[in-house]
Amino acid sequence: MIREPSEAARRRLRRSLPLAVVCGIDPVLRDALTTDLLLDTADLVAVRYDTDPDRGGLRRLVLDRGGVLEDVPLELAHECISCAMREDALPVIEALAADPRWSAALMVLPVAADPQAVCGTLGPQLRGAHIASTTAIVDTDAARADLLGDDTLAERGLRWTDGDERSVGEALAAQLEYCDTVLADGEAGAPGAELVEHLRGHDQLLVHGVHEVSVDLLLEDVVHDPRAAARRVDPRTVEPWGGPTVHGTWTLDLCSDRPFHPERFLEEIERLGSGELRGRGRFWLPTRPHSICQWDGAGGHVSIGVIGAAGADLPTTRIVVTGIGRLDRERVRRAFRASLLDDAEWERGLAFWLGRDDxxxxxxxxxxxAS
Structure with missing residues (x-):
């Protein structure tokens, strides 16, 4: 005898559990949002991860409005915490998707997590669930210090491992620039709110007030587009967003078809990247005409590296820099111009540079x- 599936079983078969991913660098704001959403929604479940830098592991909590359902310490099979978290989360979320008690779920990332590193791999692997939205929480009252200051995660007690050398600004900017929704806590007209406006994309939803957010806003008002999110943070497609300037925030769009002169670039790198700045983009060198190089800087911490091949056409140089100091703006502009090949060097052609040590x-x- 064939039994007809129950209504609950029918719902499980036809639904995909919407998953809202939440991240931030402030554990208090992150947990306050999680608690508010759980208390307001009976059929919502949250999977929260926390790092343990001293032990070198992860902790996974599963929570609902009634409290903690699971509290599991996780030993790392390898050094990559993001990889370990994705591997653990996949079966956990799929099991929650099969449970008829839940109509939606939160995945609350560890403080300072890079959401792209998690969502880019986890999203395509999920079965029975899908990433519906990603949200970054930003304290606008502290945004200037967090994004443009020179504190490291280690100095704030937020590092993931002994080898985590990221700055606070680097971690927060990666979250703010990737996520679909920017949740700003603090005064809407504050200087930090103005800075957030300059750094967020026009296609991102900005919401003020952590305690004003509902599950519907995260799961219905926003749709996660992984390609759009990846494009926002890709140095090859960087764009200047700009914003209000009441509090002196500025954004420079520094562009050129020309490459940086290797020696002058090294001489100017401090003037180009030091101080209260957020800069990101791409550049190339005449010694490596087939390589696209990344520039990623926040609060005086700068990272450069090769991120891809240029293809048939020569690459271009474009760095978008946001800051708050008037003198910094002119210093950065001059340093960028000084780093480029001048007219005579550009007219000499690239053959002059081939094989030279840069x-x-x-x-x-x-x-x-091939570089």
Missing amino acids: GMTPWLGEASA
Whole structure:
């Protein structure tokens, strides 16, 4: 005898559990949002991860409005915490998707997590669930210090492992620039709110007030588009967003078809990247005409590296820099111009540079004919 499936079983078969991913660098704001949403929604479940830098592991909590359902310490099979979290989350979320008690779920990332590193891999692997939205929480009252200051995660007690050398600004900017929704807590007209306006994309939803957010806003008002999110943070497609300037925030769009002169670039790198700045984009060198190089800086911490091949056409140089100091703006502009090949050097052509040592091996690796 064939039994007809129950209504609950029918719902499980035809639904895909919507998953809202939440991240931030402030554990208090992150947990306050999680608690508010759980208390307001009976059929919502949350999977929260926390790092343990001293033990070198992860902790997974599963929570609903009644409290903690699971509290599991996780030993890492390898050094990549993001990889370990994705591997653990996949079966956990799929099991929750099969449970008729839940109509939606939150995945609350560890403080300072890069959402792209998690969502980019986890999303395509989920079965019975899908990433519906991603949300970054930003304290606008502290945004200037967090995004443009020189504090490291280690100095704030937020590092993931002993080798985590990221700055606070680097971690927060990665969250703010990737996520579909930017949840701003603090005064809407504050200087930090103005800075957030300059850094967020026009296609991102900005919401003020952590305690004003509903599950519907995260799961119905926003749709996660992984390609759009990846494009926002890709140095090859960087764009200047700009915003209000009442509190002196500015954004420069520094563009050129020309490459940086290797020696002058190294001489100017401090003037180009030091101070209260957020800068990101791409550049190229005449010694490596087939390589696209990344510039990623926040609060005086700068990272450069090769991120891809240029293809048939020569690459271009474009760095978008946001800051708050008037003198910094002109210093950065001058440093960018000084770093580029001048007219005579550009007219000389690229053959002059082939095979020359550019001094960039420690950051970009060995140059080759294909570089």
